[in-house]
Amino acid sequence: MQIKKGILVACALALSLPAWAQDADSLKSEAAKNTAAFGEALKEELLNGMNNGGPVAAIGVCNEKAPAIAAAKSQEGWKVGRTSQKLRNQKNAPDAWEMATLAEFEARKAKGEAADKLAKAEIVTENGQKTFRFMKAIPTAPLCLNCHGKELKPEVTAKLNALYPGDQARDYGDGDLRGAFTLAKKL
Numbered sequence: 244m245q246i247k248k249g250i251l252v253a254c255a256l257a258l259s260l261p262a263w264a265q266d267a268d269s270l271k272s273e274a275a276k277n278t279a280a281f282g283e284a285l286k287e288e289l290l291n292g293m294n295n296g297g298p299v300a301a302i303g304v305c306n307e308k309a310p311a312i313a314a315a316k317s318q319e320g321w322k323v324g325r326t327s328q329k330l331r332n333q334k335n336a337p338d339a340w341e342m343a344t345l346a347e348f349e350a351r352k353a354k355g356e357a358a359d360k361l362a363k364a365e366i367v368t369e370n371g372q373k374t375f376r377f378m379k380a381i382p383t384a385p386l387c388l389n390c391h392g393k394e395l396k397p398e399v400t401a402k403l404n405a406l407y408p409g410d411q412a413r414d415y416g417d418g419d420l421r422g423a424f425t426l427a428k429k430l
């Protein structure tokens with residue numbers, strides 16, 4: 244009898260939760276899935292570019308394809324993109340929530356959390372609009388340092404300077420936090 248009552252109470256509690264709270268877990272797994280698909284698509288283009296002409300050609304590919312891929316992955320109410328504290332493309336500038344989350348990721352990494360596991364999900368209210376927000380950190384790997392590292396080939400530097408005059412996304416080392424994927428969905 245006692246057990247049955249417990250189950251009933253648990254069910255009643257679950258029913259009384261607001262819909263968005265029940266959805267939070269499924270939103271989180273949807274966001275993680277979208278992030279992985281976005282990351283895969285970017286990596287594929289990057290590797291294609293690198294293999295078919297090296298870093299200078301690949302910069303052109305990133306320049307054209309990265310925004311297009313983000314737009315293509317922004318489906319079914321999701322807004323998908325990348326951001327960073329040190330930007331290459333100003334269009335990727337973080338808003339207040341993203342800036343705070345990037346700082347939080349740096350702090351969590353400094354305390355020993357694995358950079359490739361850093362993620363945050365939160366339901367926020369912005370201008371009266373409830374929005375599910377999600378970010379996942381992007382650490383650098385050796386490949387990234389061709390275009391984001393401390394020692395760039397002169398032709399890479401020249402191409403970056405031409406396309407991104409205010410580029411801040413250099414001087415990274417292996418395993419640094421380069422930025423984060425950022426996703427949002429209005430509820």
Ligand code: HEC
Pocket residue numbers: 289297298299301302303305306307309310325326327329330331332333335381382383384386387388389390391412421422423
């Ligand atoms: C071939 C050169 C190249 C390589 C290699 C490269 N990137 Fe980039 N990266 C770029 C360019 C160009 C942009 C700007 C894209 C745009 O205009 O949206 C960029 C933008 C970014 C951004 C978006 C934030 C911003 O600063 O605008 C992130 C995050 C990023 N790169 C991470 C990485 C990571 C992680 C790797 C390694 C897996 C990597 N990149 C490898 C050239 C490169």
